[in-house]
Amino acid sequence: MRQWNRLLVETSEDARRRIERMHERWRAEVSAIWAIARPGGEAVGLIGWGDIDLSGGSAEVVYWILPAARGGGVVVEATKRVSQWALNDLGLHRLRLCHSVANPASCRVAEKAGYSLEGTMRSALLHADGWHDEHLHALVQGDI
Structure with missing residues (x-):
């Protein structure tokens, strides 16, 4: 996870601040995050929308998953x-999913979830090892 997630959480205080920020962004209606849990209730990751623009009808899908839970289709589902919730119930028109081109697993998630690859954004995201190009995938009303 640390390879692709720029926000480090090294202490309980870091975690508390990050959760507080999630709550603030939820209240401001610019972000919404939920736990990804196995049927028994064990949390194995997060999924949500970032950069929500309700008036513009768009958001970015964001997620991370623990290494032990990867490869089983839980993130795709x-x-x-x-x-589907964002487009069919919330009324958004367009969702985007962006990831480093060096992260082929996220490319597979996007494709399996029905997102179309629209292009590559050059030097779009700074990671610990430098600037990464990012793939831009999108799903719009009518795609699902």
Whole structure:
């Protein structure tokens, strides 16, 4: 996770501040995050919408998953569900999903969830090892 997630959480205070920020962004209606849990209730990751623009009808799908839970389709299913909810129930028109081109697993998640690859954004995201190009995928009303 640390390879692709720029926000480090190294202490309980870091975690508390990050959760507080999630709550603030929820109240401001610019972000919404939920736990990804197995049927028994064990949390294995997060999924949500970032950069929500209710008046413009768009948001970015964001997620992370624990290494032990990868490869079983849980992120694909969670992505499909939050995407359907956003487009069909919330009334958004367009969702985007961006990831480093060096992260092929996220490319597979986007494709399996029905997102179309629209292009590559050059030097779009700074990671610990430098600037990364990012793939831009999108799902719009009518795609699902």
